[in-house]
Ligand SMILES: Nc1ncnc2c1ncn2[C@@H]1O[C@H](COP(=O)(O)OP(=O)(O)OP(=O)(O)O)[C@@H](O)[C@H]1O
């Protein structure tokens with residue numbers, strides 16, 4: 349059985365890659381998938397979250413496993429992780445074309461978080477081009493979406509011009525995401541009945557479909 353590999357990539361910094369990677373890993377674990385997340389970002393934010401998670405959750409991290417590796421070793425680490433798991437989620441660094449390329453090449457699907465602002469949408473082009481060059485499908489996810497829906501619609505049109513497929517599920521601007529991560533958790537665990545948890549659940553399902 350081969351694991352599906354989902355790479356979260358976006359050359360622009362701070363778009364929500366790590367937030368998404370952590371939340372997807374927990375969401376799929378809750379769906380009884382065997383999940384491993386691979387952190388290839390030298391900032392190691394995902395690994396730090398996982399460290400907190402292990403500390404806070406008394407050694408029972410609800411099935412999620414995070415392993416850190418240097419970008420150039422990502423392929424070998426992903427192959428190793430793929431054995432015995434259903435899903436591998438790779439969190440990749442910003443501004444690092446070589447690492448992003450390796451992580452994208454390994455993937456069945458590239459998930460690209462982007463904030464609904466013109467500069468952010470334009471900055472998505474290099475990541476989408478990498479995915480296209482590696483012939484890996486990409487799914488754009490609008491993150492930190494403000495209540496003003498009309499802006500997001502304009503940005504959707506802009507993203508469409510880049511030829512990107514856009515996820516129907518979006519994530520709003522919600523402190524709950526950061527607050528949960530700060531406790532080593534995901535929103536589905538910290539505030540299971542909140543809007544953020546609903547958004548992640550819908551997005552996780554949509555991404556899983558797109559990866560299959
Ligand atoms: N939907 C959201 N609502 C509110 N805050 C968010 C949301 N998504 C991300 N953030 C915040 O935005 C910041 C950047 O998020 P994150 O670290 O996940 O991005 P990143 O793409 O992994 O960054 P980097 O490129 O540095 O790796 C963090 O402070 C995070 O808490």
Ligand SMILES: [Mg+2]
Nearest residue numbers: 365366389393
């Ligand atoms: Mg990150």
